[in-house]
Amino acid sequence: MERALILAASAIGAGLAMIAGIGPGIGQGYAAGKAAEAVGRQPEAKGTVTSTMLFGCAVAESTGIYGLVIALILLFANPLIKLL
Numbered sequence: 001m002e003r004a005l006i007l008a009a010s011a012i013g014a015g016l017a018m019i020a021g022i023g024p025g026i027g028q029g030y031a032a033g034k035a036a037e038a039v040g041r042q043p044e045a046k047g048t049v050t051s052t053m054l055f056g057c058a059v060a061e062s063t064g065i066y067g068l069v070i071a072l073i074l075l076f077a078n079p080l081i082k083l084l
Contacts, residue, residue, distance in 0.1 A: 013074050023063060
């Protein structure tokens, strides 16, 4: 009974942790759109705009990766089960 409750709560927690993927998706889409606008206005700055956009997307993606790691830990390497 206790094990089932811990597994159910862990599954719910993993689902909530995956909500963290929404923010990076929106942010990266917004950054790519603005980068395309910037290159359209000033094509000679393409290299600078692209490298800055890629760096920003990498930083934004770290939030989603943290959420994924937490979800995987809760589902497959659950430390709470070992407390029983």
